[in-house]
């Protein structure tokens with residue numbers, strides 16, 4: 424299965440132009456099996472997404488992109504999240520306590536919003552986003568190096584805010600993912616790989 428794990432919907436991400444309908448329409452067109460909405464510091468779309476999935480049968484999982492004091496971190500499988508910025512370590516601990524997972528979003532992207540060298544310091548992060556739709560090749564290479572060095576699973580995602588970006592990158596799962604729990608367990612056990620969309624299909628990204 425291919426799932427885009429980092430997407431922004433406009434209701435709770437003020438920098439996004441995408442509605443959930445537009446996201447799903449484009450995701451289906453590209454062949455994605457599910458999408459993840461990870462709005463900035465908000466899981467406000469949870470109820471809407473659950474109702475949407477119930478109505479349409481298309482899986483929409485809601486996580487969060489939390490802007491910690493050291494940079495952006497994606498999280499899934501949680502109910503509670505901080506209402507203000509806290510340290511990366513405190514956020515990771517809070518997510519782990521709830522049985523969730525954390526992924527370092529675009530760790531070396533040139534907007535100073537990645538964890539960068541803090542990856543060497545934090546304990547208990549689950550995975551690293553190696554492919555990100557707004558990240559340049561040098562930063563991608565660094566993320567690959569860190570995924571190998573720290574022996575952490577790698578993911579891919581579009582980080583889309585506009586239609587053209589939906590699904591440009593995704594994450595490949597060899598197992599069926601039916602729930603956010605399945606997603607959490609698959610990433611935690613490293614059963615995932617980054618993928619990219621090319622010539623009308625998804626291909627696994629090897630590095």
Ligand SMILES: [Zn+2]
Pocket residue numbers: 429431488582
């Ligand atoms: Zn993002």
